[in-house]
Amino acid sequence: MLNDLLKVPHFIRIGASATTLVSLSLSLKERLLRMAVGWFYLSFYALCFLGLMCIILTICWMQLWHGGFAWDGTILMFNYHPVLMVVGLVVLYSAASLVYRLPRSWVGPKLPWKIGHAALHLLAFILTVLGMVAVFQFHHHSKVAKLYSLHSWLGIVTVFLFACQWFLGFAVFLLPWASVWLRSLLKPIHLFFGVIILSLSIASVISGINEKLFFSLNNATQPYSSLPSEAIFANSLGMLVVIFGLLVLYILLVSSWKRPEPGILTEGQVETRLTVHHTVTWPAGGTVTGLPEGMERLKPLG
Numbered sequence: 001m002l003n004d005l006l007k008v009p010h011f012i013r014i015g016a017s018a019t020t021l022v023s024l025s026l027s028l029k030e031r032l033l034r035m036a037v038g039w040f041y042l043s044f045y046a047l048c049f050l051g052l053m054c055i056i057l058t059i060c061w062m063q064l065w066h067g068g069f070a071w072d073g074t075i076l077m078f079n080y081h082p083v084l085m086v087v088g089l090v091v092l093y094s095a096a097s098l099v100y101r102l103p104r105s106w107v108g109p110k111l112p113w114k115i116g117h118a119a120l121h122l123l124a125f126i127l128t129v130l131g132m133v134a135v136f137q138f139h140h141h142s143k144v145a146k147l148y149s150l151h152s153w154l155g156i157v158t159v160f161l162f163a164c165q166w167f168l169g170f171a172v173f174l175l176p177w178a179s180v181w182l183r184s185l186l187k188p189i190h191l192f193f194g195v196i197i198l199s200l201s202i203a204s205v206i207s208g209i210n211e212k213l214f215f216s217l218n219n220a221t222q223p224y225s226s227l228p229s230e231a232i233f234a235n236s237l238g239m240l241v242v243i244f245g246l247l248v249l250y251i252l253l254v255s256s257w258k259r260p261e262p263g264i265l266t267e268g269q270v271e272t273r274l275t276v277h278h279t280v281t282w283p284a285g286g287t288v289t290g291l292p293e294g295m296e297r298l299k300p301l302g
Contacts, residue, residue, distance in 0.1 A: 100113060
């Protein structure tokens with residue numbers, strides 16, 4: 001895979017406004033790519049472990065303290081709700097969001113990655129809807145009031161935004177009808193709401209864990225305030241979900257792990273010291289035959 005990345009042309013445009021062309025030596029490119037790829041995969045594997053642990057702990061919580069699962073309208077049907085929401089709204093949603101951070105996505109056609117991004121989000125949305133069905137069926141069967149808590153409000157808003165985000169993304173970024181201008185206009189909005197939805201998902205899960213503990217330990221022999229084993233277990237799950245979400249946000253925000261636009265690398269993807277082998281022509285028309293080392297020097301003169 002590293003060899004594929006090294007096939008990127010040696011001449012790279014830096015920044016969106018300048019027309020600077022620089023030539024990177026192969027050894028420098030290889031060093032930069034190895035550093036970026038190595039650190040990414042360290043974070044990626046840590047994220048996979050955390051996501052798997054979130055799912056396993058949620059299943060164990062429902063199985064060990066709440067009797068397991070059954071799709072029958074009873075409390076056992078409710079137990080599907082936290083599991084499906086953690087799997088769909090947190091773990092799979094995060095996986096879909098990180099598709100464009102995979103180093104293999106940095107080169108080659110973008111369409112396969114778009115399809116993977118949309119498919120993972122669709123799977124996450126389907127599981128999220130099933131989780132909503134589970135809790136609504138339980139409330140209906142048990143004659144319990146619906147949509148009165150802050151947790152339920154957060155959840156509904158999150159799922160609504162998720163639905164809008166997916167359909168807008170599918171229509172504008174996957175279907176071929178949208179113009180480049182429209183995609184450029186909507187891309188920052190799409191990215192912004194992607195982060196917002198992830199943050200709301202984490203908040204919904206955390207508030208849901210807390211609400212479930214309050215209900216289940218309300219009349220228990222050991223109240224929530226005495227920190228029984230279930231409270232310790234579920235609180236630990238909540239902390240794990242928070243750590244998982246923070247790591248996802250970190251990976252999303254590291255500019256050197258973003259898929260470069262065609263012919264463009266961000267400053268974080270290029271070492272600050274470059275060897276310039278060719279004449280550099282600036283938009284103003286001036287010509288410079290040599291530049292000192294340092295990305296901070298790569299600016300139009302005058």
